[in-house]
Amino acid sequence: MQNNSQSIIAIVPAAGIGSRMGADKPKQYLMLGQQSILAHTLDVLLSHECIVQVIVALHPQDQYFKQLPQAKHPKLMQVIGGGERADSVLAALDHAMSINPCAWALVHDAARPCLRHEDINKLIGSLKQYPQGAILAAPVRDTMKRSDANGLITNTVERALLWHALTPQFFPIVALQHNLSKALAANVSITDEASAMEWAGVMPGLVSGRVDNIKVTHPDDLQLAALFMSQS
């Protein structure tokens, strides 16, 4: 895959505690086959020819990362993450700004180990069509319902233009760092990089990605991720 000019720095928010998983360790360190979820995710990013650096944001008390073989990879750097995912991403972006502010950030959840190079290539390849940046996403397939506080259906939501936002999310480092830091300073709820860009008036592109690029969140996601990994 040739990416012509752009330098790409991957950012991996990996400072979460995995509370919804309810495991005895942060979910990114749970085993998936022969290695941990985070190790799989790092392997995909470190092996991509267009990614020149990988910055992983870690929990301040992380005791696991240094045991990963990937921790010694020459392309890998680590920073201390923050209280929320967006804070961890911003900490990594601040570091990326000191490396190459003209590069692009490819932000990918540690908890999405099933990512494939074909999807990274699609996203990078969308740069000409979406110079403002873009995200991998999956069109909604099911009928979508909105509920009230009692779990009763209030209405059916038109699904034709609804997407599941995935990662990686791909933006110019300077613009993303600026907009994310401004949005967080304004106490805006930011759950992905695109929402910070949207808050600043940008309309990111949507690039259709594989539905097996799941985020391991709940216990039953582990078996699904293992199945998808076995087919990659």
Ligand SMILES: Nc1ccn([C@@H]2O[C@H](COP(=O)(O)OP(=O)(O)OP(=O)(O)O)[C@@H](O)[C@H]2O)c(=O)n1
């Ligand atoms: N303060 C945080 C919170 C989350 N993350 C990372 O952001 C990704 C997506 O977040 P999520 O799936 O919510 O992970 P957790 O926050 O660990 O899960 P939970 O919400 O169940 O605690 C994960 O790779 C997680 O490690 C992070 O870097 N810093």
Ligand SMILES: C[C@](O)(CO)[C@H](O)COP(=O)(O)O
């Ligand atoms: C970034 C993300 O994976 C896109 O769907 C999602 O917003 C992360 O949410 P989480 O609650 O931090 O897992």
